[in-house]
Amino acid sequence: MSFKARQIGPCFAAEVEGIDMRKPLSPEDVKAIHAGMDEYAVLVFHEQFIDDEQQLAFTRSLGELERSVGASLRAPEDYRLPTTFADVSNLDKEGKPFAREDRRRLFAIGNRLWHSDSSFKVVPAKYSLLHARVIPSKGGNTEFADMRAAYDALDDETRTQIEELICEHSQIYSREQLGFTDLTDEERARFKPVGQRLVRVHPSTGRKSLFLASHAGTIVGWPVPEARLLLRDLIAHATQKEFVYAHEWRVGDLVIWDNRRTMHRGRPFPAHEPRDVRRTTLVGDGPTVPQHV
Ligand code: OGA
Numbered sequence: 212m213s214f215k216a217r218q219i220g221p222c223f224a225a226e227v228e229g230i231d232m233r234k235p236l237s238p239e240d241v242k243a244i245h246a247g248m249d250e251y252a253v254l255v256f257h258e259q260f261i262d263d264e265q266q267l268a269f270t271r272s273l274g275e276l277e278r279s280v281g282a283s284l285r286a287p288e289d290y291r292l293p294t295t296f297a298d299v300s301n302l303d304k305e306g307k308p309f310a311r312e313d314r315r316r317l318f319a320i321g322n323r324l325w326h327s328d329s330s331f332k333v334v335p336a337k338y339s340l341l342h343a344r345v346i347p348s349k350g351g352n353t354e355f356a357d358m359r360a361a362y363d364a365l366d367d368e369t370r371t372q373i374e375e376l377i378c379e380h381s382q383i384y385s386r387e388q389l390g391f392t393d394l395t396d397e398e399r400a401r402f403k404p405v406g407q408r409l410v411r412v413h414p415s416t417g418r419k420s421l422f423l424a425s426h427a428g429t430i431v432g433w434p435v436p437e438a439r440l441l442l443r444d445l446i447a448h449a450t451q452k453e454f455v456y457a458h459e460w461r462v463g464d465l466v467i468w469d470n471r472r473t474m475h476r477g478r479p480f481p482a483h484e485p486r487d488v489r490r491t492t493l494v495g496d497g498p499t500v501p502q503h504v
């Protein structure tokens with residue numbers, strides 16, 4: 212069976228059949244997946260009962276891996292997964308859910324705010340691949356917003372206003388919104404803001420998208436409160452129902468999303484239940500702006 216996609220979201224997102232991630236991909240499969248990503252931005256694959264090695268092999272056949280080390284509050288000796296993974300679970304090294312008050316958990320649930328992966332890095336992520344191993348009894352959906360459709364729906368005045376704007380992104384800004392401010396000096400230095408264009412052009416489709424995330428905390432040259440109000444308005448616009456696909460996880464699902472033209476967020480679930488989801492990530496094509504040093 213070969214690659215077949217069926218749209219499931221309002222203006223993007225498709226469900227795919229005909230790919231078995233336990234086996235090496237043919238060059239045609241690789242091409243079809245990239246073409247599917249360019250068309251739909253989010254691809255959902257069901258019943259992929261793969262292990263870490265198979266997830267890594269599948270990911271590597273689509274591009275170069277991004278390392279996620281240093282992006283969370285887990286110390287390297289606390290890692291549950293190889294450093295080639297972003298551990299998006301709520302589990303400690305022993306596989307037990309973090310206590311509700313654990314600061315590693317409270318930092319990690321910042322991913323329940325709308326964001327694009329690694330927008331806080333100079334080179335933001337290309338694709339993220341999230342695989343569900345254990346899911347909670349309820350809740351825990353992941354929602355996606357189509358930032359290309361959101362851009363297309365802006366009025367001309369707003370498009371002109373934002374075209375050249377540069378935002379500064381940091382995990383400090385997203386956590387600050389949740390009242391999580393007890394970061395050490397080392398963590399603050401590690402999470403130093405980086406610049407990102409607010410409007411970006413997709414390298415393979417040539418289409419423009421909003422490049423937003425809750426990590427965006429300032430706009431270069433703007434007063435902070437005014438910048439935050441514009442960013443809030445744009446995120447509210449981009450996450451209206453007509454631009455959102457909500458994924459209800461089943462064990463064995465693997466979802467790929469293009470961070471260059473989507474945002475996503477996790478939804479709440481019972482804190483004491485394990486949710487084991489594992490992310491591999493492809494590194495982006497380059498910075499979206501020259502960085503000031
Ligand atoms: C991620 C992420 C949300 C979720 O994997 O990057 O934000 O629902 N996940 O787990």
Ligand code: MN
Nearest residue numbers: 322326327328
């Ligand atoms: Mn994320």
